[in-house]
Amino acid sequence: MPESWLDLEPDAEFGLATLPYGVFSTDAEGTDRRTGVAIGAHVLDLGAAAHAVGAPFADLVQGPSLDTLMGAGRPVWDQVRRALQTWLTDPAHEETVRPHLVERSSVRLHLPFTVADYVDFYASEHHASNVGRIFRPEQEPLTPNWKHLPIGYHGRAGTVVVSGTEVVRPSGQRKPPGADAPTFGASARLDIEAEVGFVVGTPSPLGEPVPVDSFAEHVFGVFLLNDWSSRDLQAWEYVPLGPFLGKSFATSVSPWIVPVAALEPARVEQPAQDPEPLPYLKGAEPWGLDLQLEVHLNGHRVARPPFSAMYWTAAQQLAHMTVNGACLRTGDVFASGTVSGPDPEQRGCLLELTWSGKDPITLPDGTERTFLEDGDEVTITATAPGAEGATVHFGQVHGRILPAR
Incomplete structure (x- = not known):
């Protein structure tokens, strides 16, 4: 790749390989x-x-x-x-x-585009397995359908906010284990979810599924996303339906959208899938992505989740999202779900990192965290291999927790 007349530093955060x-x-x-x-x-x-x-x-x-x-x-x-x-x-x-x-x-x-719709998936086997072990220790960690289809839920497009927007601690109904009835109050188990987001550019007609191999024709770009989560609100409300108030109060996205074309050198094979997916979830080319995320809490790195370990790819998620004939619109956002790897330091949320509060994180100032406290700041960054040995940078998604109102 030719050099820029801007005399960029070799390790410039946004070089010619990125151009977000x-x-x-x-x-x-x-x-x-x-x-x-x-x-x-x-x-x-x-x-x-x-x-x-x-x-x-x-x-x-x-x-x-x-x-x-x-x-x-x-x-x-x-x-x-x-x-x-x-x-x-x-x-x-x-x-x-x-x-x-x-x-x-x-x-x-x-916020760089108008969010038309928002869907969040649950695509990391490591994350789903850890969550299953935490909440269902006597049962199989994965639900019977997990390896057959990319599980997801529809979120709230109106509360997708740009990085730097402060996040007010949500309030709602909570029912602690052993309690006879729920109470109302501020969430005591506020969490992060380090994710990767994708935004649709080219729409599709109602009634026409989008094949796996058409991913790059419809998806404009890739960015970082923090799906803030209230674990106590979520635990009480999500049976029998999916997440609602425990997720809908805020979803932060990074301000820079990396073009899909910039990630061609980062494409890798995804982990082996067993059982073999149904035909509509199989493509001719791999769409695993070799992204390395980092999660910082109050300036201290607490995790390095690898996106290459994700069981379901974004191309498979898009195909599943539309297989029933649901149409795509410009500005539709769909997210990967929490990115986690096999090692403890690769877990992308505090629920996993502290094993639901049993193993607190000790920060450099000596304080401990099980879940987020008021004033805490979370920053997620990521890089990927770029063209000719360059590095693709995603910038950051950042947020600070304010007290409940």
């Missing part, structure tokens, strides 16, 4: 929102640069969100990415493009 999309503003009120691309320590005002160069897609990237670009489809996505790589490496474009670069440290980042 986001939405930024430079005014205090956040009213001048523009589509941007992160490159090193800068953000490129994509709409302004495209108009200055005279790019045919300039109007598609002019708006205050990624919605129009996402809905334009794979050929346009590829065209824009090729153009960006040319503009940022060919010295002939420097004079035209450089005026539209802004220092990344000076911008405010926003």
